[in-house]
Amino acid sequence: MSQTHSANNPSHLRAIEALYSGHHSWLYATLKRKLGNAMDAADLAQDTFTRILASQVTVIExxxxxxxxxxxxxxxxxxxxxxxxxxxxxxxxNAPAQDVPSPESHFMVLETLHEIDAMLDALPPLVKRAFLLSQINGLKYDDIAKQLDVSLITVKRYMKQAFLHCMMMVE
Known part of the structure; x- marks a missing residue:
């Protein structure tokens, strides 16, 4: 793949246009089959082309x-x-009724969770996965090591990397 330096490069835009017109329906159908949902498939297909547009790739073999x-x-x-x-x-x-947030707070919490997830996207995939398995699924480091097929020390290294990354992003 070749890269250019400008998303406004005419050859880049033509390449993306050709990619979109030639393969959008195939990608959409593939995603729809995997997800079983036309709206989510359409959103994810669009996100795919948006990411490719931002990548500035001009030649795709x-x-x-x-x-x-x-x-x-x-x-x-x-x-x-x-x-x-x-x-x-x-x-x-599972929370008591008095602890359930208002719809506005509920929306803000979900937005914050999405922001945290986006922040974690900068991590290598296994580091992010280990972090989420620990923090969201509540798995112990030994269980994470087994699930990821890595050593316990590797999981500890992953977690340290993830925590340091989060601390740096918050500062």
Whole structure:
């Protein structure tokens, strides 16, 4: 893949336009089949092309393989956001009625969870996964090591990296 330095580069825009017109319906159908939901599939297909547009790639040797790879990353992020939302909603369902936030607060908490998730996207995938398994799923480091098929010391290193990253992002 070749890269240019400007998203306004005419060859870049033509390449993305050709990619979109030639493969959008295929990507949409693939995502719809995986998700079983037309609206989410449409959103994720659009996110895929938006990310490619921002990448400034001008030459793509194997368009469907490239689209699949980019869409997979977006799909993983989407599933993680949904898991965060489910965990939050489960926590709310188990909370006493007086502790349930207002709809406005509920929305703000979900937005904050999405911001945290986006912040964690800068981490390597295994580091992020270890962090989420610990913080969202409540797994112990030994269990995370088994699930990720890495050593306990590696999980500890991942967690340290994730915590340091979070601290730096908050400052």
């Amino acid at each position: 194997q368009p469907r393989a490239y689209l699949s790879c980019v869409a997979k990353g977006i799909l993983i992020n989407w599933y993680q956001r949904k898991a965060l939302e489910r965990a939050y909603l489960e926590a709310l369902a």
